[in-house]
Amino acid sequence: MKLSLCLISALLISSMLLVATATEMDPLADAPKTCKTLSSHFKGICWNSNSCAILCHDIEQFEGGHCEGIIRQCYCTKTC
Numbered sequence: 837m838k839l840s841l842c843l844i845s846a847l848l849i850s851s852m853l854l855v856a857t858a859t860e861m862d863p864l865a866d867a868p869k870t871c872k873t874l875s876s877h878f879k880g881i882c883w884n885s886n887s888c889a890i891l892c893h894d895i896e897q898f899e900g901g902h903c904e905g906i907i908r909q910c911y912c913t914k915t916c
Contacts, residue, residue: 869916875901878910888912 875888877895882888882903892901892912901912 870913871916872911872913873898875910875912882908882910 875892875896878888878891885902888901888903888910890901891910892898896912898912899914901910903909904911
C-alpha cells in the first residue's frame with residue numbers, strides 16, 4: 837500500500853512537470869507575428885518584390901513588402 841501511494845505520487849508529479857514543460861516550450865508562441873496589408877500606392881502588376889518592399893518602406897512607412905497571389909499584388913508587411 838505504501839509503495840503504490842509513492843508510485844502514484846511520483847507519476848502524478850512527473851505528468852504535471854511534463855505538461856508544464858510542454859506548454860512553455862512552444863517555439864511559435866514567442867515568434868513575432870507579421871501583419872500584411874494590400875499596398876495603397878503600388879500600381880500595376882507586382883513582378884518585383886524588391887520594388888514593392890522599397891515602396892512599402894519609403895512611402896507607406898511599413899517594414900517591408902512582397903508580391904503575392906495569382907494577380908501578383910504588392911502587400912506591405914510589419915511586425916504586429
